[in-house]
Every structure is written in C-alpha cells, then in structure tokens.
Amino acid sequence: MAAPIDSVKQGDELQCLYVEGRAIQRALATLASNHGVYLKKYNDTSERIHANLVDAQKASIVTVAKTSIKNAFVLVLIDGTSHKFVDDLYRSKQSGGAATAKRLREVVSERVAAMLPAIARSEYSIVVKIFACLKTLSSRAVAEKLVAPGHRSLAFHFAEFNKVSPFFDFVDTGDEGHVPTKITENLRWHMAIEHCKHVFFCAAGSPKYHIALKPYHGQTKRVTIVTGSIADVEICTLGLHMISFARVFKVGPLNATSNTTAIKPASIEVTVPNPSAISVPATSLIHVNSASRNAGAPILSSILPMRARHGRVPINLAKQRLDLQMQLPTPAELQAYKDHTKIQELCIDFHLRGYYTTKECELSHGTLLSGVYCVLQYKALGTPCSEGSGCRSSNCVYAHICQKDECARAGGKAVLCGLTEAMHKVDPYVAEWVAANSSAMQSSASIQGNVLPVTTAPMNGGVPAAYMDDLISF
Incomplete structure (x- = not known):
C-alpha cells in the first residue's frame, strides 16, 4: 500500500524552488543589463579608436599623395x-x-x-x-x-x-x-x-x-x-x-630585327569576292595566331593590342570597337591558300565563325590546313563590320579599324581599300576592355538552312571555333 502523500511538504519544496528560480532570474537580468552596458561602452570606444585611426591614415595618405x-x-x-x-x-x-x-x-x-x-x-x-x-x-x-x-x-x-x-x-x-x-x-x-x-x-x-x-x-x-x-x-x-607621335616623329615599318635591312614585300595576287582587295601588298596581310608561326615574320606597325582577352573586346576613349594587331602570313601560308582556292572559293563564315547561313552556299566547307586561316582573316578584314564601331560581338571576324600600311601612308583611305572612311579615322589607342556581347554570337537555332554547329568546326589544326576568343578576337 502506497504511503500517504504529504502535500504540505511538497508545496514547500516547490515554493523553495520557485524562490530560488526567481533569484537566479534577477541575477541573470542584472548580469544581462551590466553586459549590455559593457557592450555599448566597448563598441563606442572601438568605433572612436577606429575613426581616429582612419582619420590619421587618410591624413597620412593625402600628405604623401x-x-x-x-x-x-x-x-x-x-x-x-x-x-x-x-x-x-x-x-x-x-x-x-x-x-x-x-x-x-x-x-x-x-x-x-x-x-x-x-x-x-x-x-x-x-x-x-x-x-x-x-x-x-x-x-x-x-x-x-x-x-x-x-x-x-x-x-x-x-x-x-x-x-x-x-x-x-x-x-x-x-x-x-x-x-x-x-x-x-x-x-x-x-x-x-x-x-x-x-x-x-x-x-x-x-x-x-x-x-x-x-x-x-x-x-x-x-x-x-x-x-x-x-x-x-x-x-x-x-x-x-x-x-x-605622328605629328613629331616619322613613322616607318616595323623591322623583324634591328640589325638587318627591311625586305620589301612583294605584291601578292589574291582572288577575292570583294574587288577592292584583288591586289594587295604583303604588308596588309595580317594574322593573330603567331604561336605556331615563324617568329621572324614581320608584323604590322601598330599601337593596337597584340593579345586578346577572353570574353572582352577593346574600345577607345570614344567607345569605338578596335581590332587586334595582326601578323603577316608566311609565303607557305599564301601558297596553301592559293592551292585551296584553285577549284573553289572558301566560306569565311564557316571556317572562321563555325557556320554557314544559306542552303545554297556554293563555297567550300572542307577541311583546311591551319596556315590557310590567316589569309581568310585578311579577306574578312577587307570587309567592314555591319555593326561598325558599336560592335561588341566576341565572334566578329570583320574589320572595325583599318590597319593597312598603304592607307597610313596615304593619310586616309587608299584607292583599293574596301573599308569605310570612318574606319580610317578611328583612334587606335585602347582605353579599356569591355565585356563582349555573347548574344551577338549567332547560334545554330537562329540560322536558316544547313548549319554546322560551332563545336564541330575545326580551327587551326582541329581547335573548335567555339574557342575563337583564344585564337582570333576582333
């Protein structure tokens, strides 16, 4: 049989615990209040010291500057x-x-x-x-x-x-x-x-x-x-x-070496769709991908940038699009181009951009030797970009500024140049590199006709055209 419950005793125990708990709560409240005062004092002091240090540093920087x-x-x-x-x-x-x-x-x-x-x-x-x-x-x-x-x-x-x-x-x-x-x-x-x-x-x-x-x-x-x-x-x-400093110094061609006499380039006949580029001097032929080419090949004397930046395009102070400085193709590359075009002209969009836009395209889309691409780039640079100086496409292979020596010597557009007058007046000094417009790169979904996806278009010995920024960026 269970012992009787002493309710009075249990009530006293609960009351004692209640009193003890209230005392602890009061102590905690006092501690929290004191801690809050301490934190405020600490924060105020820290902010004051930090502000003084910042002011001292600013004064020192201004003095030094x-x-x-x-x-x-x-x-x-x-x-x-x-x-x-x-x-x-x-x-x-x-x-x-x-x-x-x-x-x-x-x-x-x-x-x-x-x-x-x-x-x-x-x-x-x-x-x-x-x-x-x-x-x-x-x-x-x-x-x-x-x-x-x-x-x-x-x-x-x-x-x-x-x-x-x-x-x-x-x-x-x-x-x-x-x-x-x-x-x-x-x-x-x-x-x-x-x-x-x-x-x-x-x-x-x-x-x-x-x-x-x-x-x-x-x-x-x-x-x-x-x-x-x-x-x-x-x-x-x-x-x-x-x-x-064209107003001060005479500007001449860039020599391959400082101790040798510059070789006068021969005139090279290239059959192209654009009649303005039928006969061009070798000094106008240009190429970017110099890593696998003759390091001694002469390059165009220019103040344009020599290397691309992935996902970005160069512009000048007037926000006009600029191109990269190019390198001349070698005689072997020119001969390779002539050999390829004896039977059929090459499709620039296919080989340089990775697609062609019409079902009826009668140009060649076959495999090319890597050296042929430099001449295709020249042909592309003989055509002005339809977007002009406002172009921000990372996949654009057409010209935004004239780099031809004969135009520079003429002080403007030469007779055979196919670029616009405005492209001969673009300030070539790079002010900044801005983000390229990825939407400007056409996708296969937006192209009518037979389309070769960019991932399968070989560039320079099998490199996909999707990596165009790493090789050729305009």
Missing part, C-alpha cells in the same frame, strides 16, 4: 637616330627647334591627359632627354636636303629646342654608339625615382633597349613605347602599349 604629385614628372627618352623628327620641323630655320619642343610638349600633354588623368590634373613637369650624335644627324639632314650643308648644321635647331624648357635637353653623345647606353641607364635611374610617374620610351634599333625594358614587362602604367622610323619586334613582345 600631395607631396608625390607636387613633384611628379613624366619622362620622354628619345634616341635621335631611330626617332627622326618630321621634315617640316627641320625646314623651319628660324623657329624649328622651338617649334619642335612645343609640338612635342603638346603631344605628350595630350597623351598624359588620356592615360594619366590624375597626374594631368596636377602640376607635373615634362622632362625630355634626346641623345644623339649631332654630327651624324646633321649629315643625314643635309643628305635629305632639309638643312644647309655643314658638319653641325642642326646645332642651332637643338640649341633653340633646349631653350623652351629647363627640362628639355638635347645631349650630343659625339658617337652614335654611345646612345643606347645613355638611354638605358637613364631609364633604369629614373624608373627608381618615385616622382617619375611615366616614361615614354622613344628608342629602337639596339638589343640593349629590349634588355633594359624587360624588367618592366606588362607595366603599362609605367612605360609606353613610342614608335619611330625603326623598331624591334622583341620590344613588341613586352606587353607594353605602343603608340606613335
């Missing part, structure tokens, strides 16, 4: 032999030297404004150093009938040049062989100076230049190559921007 920008300068290093001033600057006997300095200053200022806006808005200086053998320059100018005969005919010209600015100096090396050493040492010394914000490197023709520039591979914010009468292909491989 002001000091750095206050004494900033842009250096222009010039080899007077490889970079010849345009003829009209030499012909002006009275003010030629001063006019040369002022025009150079204007051109550099324009480039700084476009490339280094923060520096352009500050008080910066332009430092110009020209190294050359005055006797050699004078004799060449006399031979070209630009100045009167004399061993130092250009002495007055460069004396006037030096007067324009305390930072403009022409240095007579006395011997042409001393020029590369002086330029490379000046480059090394100035690049180590914090206040030197940028270097426009106007020199070519010596292996020393490539060696000196190699440590700055890809440093486009520090160094820009300015093309002149001659240049070295090796310098073009350093990933630096290449521009021209």
Whole structure:
C-alpha cells in the first residue's frame, strides 16, 4: 500500500524552488543589463579608436599623395637616330627647334591627359632627354636636303629646342654608339625615382633597349613605347602599349630585327569576292595566331593590342570597337591558300565563325590546313563590320579599324581599300576592355538552312571555333 502523500511538504519544496528560480532570474537580468552596458561602452570606444585611426591614415595618405604629385614628372627618352623628327620641323630655320619642343610638349600633354588623368590634373613637369650624335644627324639632314650643308648644321635647331624648357635637353653623345647606353641607364635611374610617374620610351634599333625594358614587362602604367622610323619586334613582345607621335616623329615599318635591312614585300595576287582587295601588298596581310608561326615574320606597325582577352573586346576613349594587331602570313601560308582556292572559293563564315547561313552556299566547307586561316582573316578584314564601331560581338571576324600600311601612308583611305572612311579615322589607342556581347554570337537555332554547329568546326589544326576568343578576337 502506497504511503500517504504529504502535500504540505511538497508545496514547500516547490515554493523553495520557485524562490530560488526567481533569484537566479534577477541575477541573470542584472548580469544581462551590466553586459549590455559593457557592450555599448566597448563598441563606442572601438568605433572612436577606429575613426581616429582612419582619420590619421587618410591624413597620412593625402600628405604623401600631395607631396608625390607636387613633384611628379613624366619622362620622354628619345634616341635621335631611330626617332627622326618630321621634315617640316627641320625646314623651319628660324623657329624649328622651338617649334619642335612645343609640338612635342603638346603631344605628350595630350597623351598624359588620356592615360594619366590624375597626374594631368596636377602640376607635373615634362622632362625630355634626346641623345644623339649631332654630327651624324646633321649629315643625314643635309643628305635629305632639309638643312644647309655643314658638319653641325642642326646645332642651332637643338640649341633653340633646349631653350623652351629647363627640362628639355638635347645631349650630343659625339658617337652614335654611345646612345643606347645613355638611354638605358637613364631609364633604369629614373624608373627608381618615385616622382617619375611615366616614361615614354622613344628608342629602337639596339638589343640593349629590349634588355633594359624587360624588367618592366606588362607595366603599362609605367612605360609606353613610342614608335619611330625603326623598331624591334622583341620590344613588341613586352606587353607594353605602343603608340606613335605622328605629328613629331616619322613613322616607318616595323623591322623583324634591328640589325638587318627591311625586305620589301612583294605584291601578292589574291582572288577575292570583294574587288577592292584583288591586289594587295604583303604588308596588309595580317594574322593573330603567331604561336605556331615563324617568329621572324614581320608584323604590322601598330599601337593596337597584340593579345586578346577572353570574353572582352577593346574600345577607345570614344567607345569605338578596335581590332587586334595582326601578323603577316608566311609565303607557305599564301601558297596553301592559293592551292585551296584553285577549284573553289572558301566560306569565311564557316571556317572562321563555325557556320554557314544559306542552303545554297556554293563555297567550300572542307577541311583546311591551319596556315590557310590567316589569309581568310585578311579577306574578312577587307570587309567592314555591319555593326561598325558599336560592335561588341566576341565572334566578329570583320574589320572595325583599318590597319593597312598603304592607307597610313596615304593619310586616309587608299584607292583599293574596301573599308569605310570612318574606319580610317578611328583612334587606335585602347582605353579599356569591355565585356563582349555573347548574344551577338549567332547560334545554330537562329540560322536558316544547313548549319554546322560551332563545336564541330575545326580551327587551326582541329581547335573548335567555339574557342575563337583564344585564337582570333576582333
């Protein structure tokens, strides 16, 4: 039989537990309140200390920036032999030297404004150093009938040049062989100076230049190559921007080597649907995929980019689409193209883009040797893109800017060029790389007629056309 329940005792036990629980609750409430006060005090103190540190850092950064920008300068290093001033600057006997300095200053200022806006808005200086053998320059100018005969005919010209600015100096090396050493040492010394914000490197023709520039591979914010009468292909491989000061320096073709005489390209007959490209000089034929080709093949002298960026296309400050700088095809590639087209013309859309759009297409869609594609690219570049400068397609193989040497020499559209007048006036300097418009790449679903999917179209020895960005990007 169960023992009787003592309800009074149980009630007392429950009451004790209730009182104990209430005491604990009060203690917890007090602790929570105290902890809340502590947290607020801690947070307030932390925020105050952090704000003070940020203010101190900002003040330090502003001070350093002001000091750095206050004494900033842009250096222009010039080899007077490889970079010849345009003829009209030499012909002006009275003010030629001063006019040369002022025009150079204007051109550099324009480039700084476009490339280094923060520096352009500050008080910066332009430092110009020209190294050359005055006797050699004078004799060449006399031979070209630009100045009167004399061993130092250009002495007055460069004396006037030096007067324009305390930072403009022409240095007579006395011997042409001393020029590369002086330029490379000046480059090394100035690049180590914090206040030197940028270097426009106007020199070519010596292996020393490539060696000196190699440590700055890809440093486009520090160094820009300015093309002149001659240049070295090796310098073009350093990933630096290449521009021209066409108002100041004569611009010539890019030589394969600095110590060899440039070979004049022969005229090559290519049968194409576009009559404007029936007869073209070899200097106009261009190609991107140089990895598997002759490294010594000459490439077009240009300031356009040399490498593609996956999923992006280059544009200039005016938001106009640009193309990649191209490489000339080899004679073997040209012969391979001729062999393929003896029987039937090749379909550009099929071979370069991976599809053809009409059932009645009578062009060839057969397998090609990899070397043939460079000539097809040239044919595509003879046709302006229908979207013009607004094109953002990653799969576009047509032209957005003219790269032909004959048009550059003519100062505009040459007789046989099939591109528009507007494409001869596009600023070739890359301002930024923007995302490519993937929707611009046509899919098989949107094409009428017989369509070859892009994944099965061979490119350059079996690479699918879907990887076009990795090989050819316009």
